[in-house]
Amino acid sequence: MKDIPTLLALHLKGLPGLSRAARDALLQRQPATVVEALRIHGVGRKTTKRLLALGLLADPKRVQTRARTAKEMGLDS
Numbered sequence: 001m002k003d004i005p006t007l008l009a010l011h012l013k014g015l016p017g018l019s020r021a022a023r024d025a026l027l028q029r030q031p032a033t034v035v036e037a038l039r040i041h042g043v044g045r046k047t048t049k050r051l052l053a054l055g056l057l058a059d060p061k062r063v064q065t066r067a068r069t070a071k072e073m074g075l076d077s
Contacts, residue, residue, distance in 0.1 A: 004032045007056050018047055034059040039074060 022042030031037040051057045
């Protein structure tokens with residue numbers, strides 16, 4: 001996987017619907033992939049699509065273009 005640039009608050013500015021808690025979690029965890037970002041409560045596909053377009057996330061499992069499994073959504077126990 002390529003080196004992913006550091007996610008900064010500037011990258012998250014102007015993302016409607018992204019809560020302050022979700023922004024803080026993204027900045028703290030610095031996810032490298034779409035799957036990692038989607039596991040953060042409050043982060044959805046619109047946010048990951050934008051971050052993917054900016055080159056701030058990688059999508060090796062092609063999650064952005066397919067339906068997520070229950071495990072990826074954190075629904076299985």
